[in-house]
Amino acid sequence: MTTGDWSDIENDTIVAGYFSMLSDELSGRRYNKAAQNRSLQDQIGRSRGSIEFKMCNISAALRGLGLPTIKGYAPRFKFQMSLAEAAARWLARNPEWEVALHGKEQRGLAEAAPLFIGVAPTLRNAPPPEELEQMQRIARRFDAAGRDERNRALGYAGEERVFHHERATLSQYGRNDLAARVRWVSKDDGDGLGYDIASFTPEGHDRLIEVKTTNGWERTPFHISRNELEVAEERREHWHLLRVYEFARDPKAFELRPPLQAHVSLTATSFQASFG
Incomplete structure (x- = not known):
């Protein structure tokens, strides 16, 4: 298995896999994290644990980018900026992705329950x-x-x-x-x-x-x-x-x-x- 710093090609590959699963999750489609992990192991030669950890790093990067994240991949920080750059490259190559999240006519909003209005962010509820x-x-x-x-x-x-x-x-x-x-x-x-x-x-x-x-x-x-x-x-x-x-x-x-x-x-x- 490969060790050491991740290359841009490896980052691009795992980011593409992450967005594939995220798209399925947001659309309500079933997907298999374990199967995606095995596929990535074959593509980039990294271990299962290394890929799992990197997925959590991607969640943190996407949080900084103001995007939704996959449930179950809790954000892990202290990652290199090259990972956020890989996510930005993916978005640049797929400009239709964000538009598609809301480009379709919204149905049923007139019958929707009121929004949950919570507490605004403060210093007291800030992350580390x-x-x-x-x-x-x-x-x-x-x-x-x-x-x-x-x-x-x-x-x-x-x-x-x-x-x-x-x-x-x-x-x-x-x-x-x-x-x-x-x-x-x-x-x-x-x-x-x-x-x-x-x-x-x-x-x-x-x-x-x-x-x-x-x-x-x-x-x-x-x-x-x-x-x-x-x-x-x-x-x-x-x-x-x-x-x-x-x-x-x-x-x-x-x-x-x-x-x-x-x-x-x-x-x-x-x-x-x-x-x-």
Whole structure:
């Protein structure tokens, strides 16, 4: 059996095997981890245990990239950046993969139960610092936030899910009158208003919701525009950021309220150049 550092060819091979199983899992198809392991042993000459350990490393790399991971392969950290690079190469060669997760028409959302709204990430529930730093480094290098932002199918699906969540929640409170008035404004009026969904509290107060969706875990970074920040400040009594995560598998969410600086670190990632 081969030992020592993994080559790019070996990393590419095992990453392809991981994505094959992940695709089956997310689609509800049966697959065999043991058979995949044996196939990889034949292809790259690594031991069963080495391949199992590397699969867990891939889970950690994909968490940094803001992607879902295979159940049963708990993330293991302290891996080389070359593994994340292999995952990024696979995504570049298969651009349709992420689009396909949400490119099909969503069915049954109108009847879906409200989203589970949990506790937002805090310092108290953070993973160990060295693990968090490695995931953040991968997210920055490969622009996980930008990829989510450019994934229009994902953004659309997330907004649609929240639209029906708001209507279902109001109906549960006996406010069918308000549920009927919830609007998906980014779809109907465009993206310039600084929020995506115009909803209400059960008491009838405005509830303006900006939706940020990822297939990754709850700490995946996200982009927010200057306009969205300005609207958050101007309408801080009514503005909410609803962060939807693990969307491809079992969507969950948490809310952030202005000022956002109290919850997240805001980092300038681009600048506008003007003359005069």
